[in-house]
Amino acid sequence: MPIPKAELHLHIEGTLEPELAFALAARNGVELPYADTGALREAYRFEDLQSFLNLYYELMAVLRTERDFDDLADAYLARAAVQGVRHAEIFFDPQAHMARGVGMGTVVEGLWRALGRSEETHGVSTRLIMCFLRDESAESALATLDAAKPYLDRITGVGLDSAEVGHPPAKFREVYEAAAALGLRRVAHAGEEGPPEYIREALDVLGVERIDHGLRCMEDPGLVERLVRERVPLTLCPLSNVRLRTVDVLADHPLPAMLDAGLMCTVNSDDPAYFGGYAGDNFDAVRESLGLTPAHLRTLARNSFLAAFLSDDEPRRARYLAEVDAHTPA
Ligand code: HPA
Numbered sequence: 001m002p003i004p005k006a007e008l009h010l011h012i013e014g015t016l017e018p019e020l021a022f023a024l025a026a027r028n029g030v031e032l033p034y035a036d037t038g039a040l041r042e043a044y045r046f047e048d049l050q051s052f053l054n055l056y057y058e059l060m061a062v063l064r065t066e067r068d069f070d071d072l073a074d075a076y077l078a079r080a081a082v083q084g085v086r087h088a089e090i091f092f093d094p095q096a097h098m099a100r101g102v103g104m105g106t107v108v109e110g111l112w113r114a115l116g117r118s119e120e121t122h123g124v125s126t127r128l129i130m131c132f133l134r135d136e137s138a139e140s141a142l143a144t145l146d147a148a149k150p151y152l153d154r155i156t157g158v159g160l161d162s163a164e165v166g167h168p169p170a171k172f173r174e175v176y177e178a179a180a181a182l183g184l185r186r187v188a189h190a191g192e193e194g195p196p197e198y199i200r201e202a203l204d205v206l207g208v209e210r211i212d213h214g215l216r217c218m219e220d221p222g223l224v225e226r227l228v229r230e231r232v233p234l235t236l237c238p239l240s241n242v243r244l245r246t247v248d249v250l251a252d253h254p255l256p257a258m259l260d261a262g263l264m265c266t267v268n269s270d271d272p273a274y275f276g277g278y279a280g281d282n283f284d285a286v287r288e289s290l291g292l293t294p295a296h297l298r299t300l301a302r303n304s305f306l307a308a309f310l311s312d313d314e315p316r317r318a319r320y321l322a323e324v325d326a327h328t329p330a
């Protein structure tokens with residue numbers, strides 16, 4: 001049995017496996033510029049974040065109906081469950097769909113079909129986090145928040161993703177203030193490719209409760225000290241960092257140093273269909289390549305539940321933490 005864990009950094013569009021992409025393309029009459037799944041997998045060689053994002057946005061063309069989003073999320077939840085995920089906080093990118101004429105309602109209701117039955121079918125509890133694309137304008141983010149208003153009972157929080165460098169968190173001050181006023185939780189990608197300063201800004205200007213990635217905090221000892229002191233959770237994605245060449249090889253990943261520094265690290269999959277593994281695969285990879293001990297893995301698993309947006313259901317959080325404590329490594 002894999003160790004129980006929460007997944008806190010997962011883009012649902014990044015769970016689109018080539019087989020499902022081709023099946024949805026056929027169902028919706030969408031032509032993909034790849035001969036077959038093998039040719040598509042060949043394209044999964046990335047230089048950096050942008051080269052990945054180009055393919056990520058291109059393949060979304062196959063997602064058109066509520067049923068497509070249901071199928072996508074259901075396939076992810078099934079895979080996650082097998083790898084020990086008990087709770088998943090799932091990002092989605094509405095602007096990327098609305099730009100293609102697919103409405104907010106189609107996306108949210110479609111995802112909700114799968115999320116709403118996930119506990120029963122997969123034993124996985126879920127939350128939905130709506131991300132703003134930081135390479136789009138602040139006005140577009142505000143319009144997106146407005147479009148989400150009929151669906152706020154299904155959305156727990158907001159996040160910030162897409163191309164980081166040149167798009168500092170402060171650009172989105174207004175929309176984060178509006179989101180906070182609506183009672184939404186706040187997270188943001190920062191310090192994946194962008195500088196440590198973006199992490200400070202996400203905390204100070206956007207008021208985020210977790211930092212997605214946050215890897216580059218290690219360049220700034222004062223920032224590390226603050227993140228430790230304030231127990232700010234970092235949602236790290238080790239296999240993503242290797243595939244997007246933020247680190248050269250997994251053996252060079254700073255996760256052990258980050259744990260030693262006392263940072264509240266979690267391990268997540270980001271875009272598992274593209275980066276070579278789901279949450280459990282990321283746990284396995286860091287255990288093997290970084291020599292993490294069972295105690296380290298237990299800390300990572302406990303952190304994931306402590307950092308989860310479960311304050312509306314503390315008994316559940318307590319149950320999940322007890323499952324971690326009761327888990328015996330294989
Ligand atoms: O890893 C990522 N970083 C930023 N934006 C993203 N959107 C999907 N995946 C990512």
Ligand SMILES: [Zn+2]
Binds near residue numbers: 011212
């Ligand atoms: Zn991400």
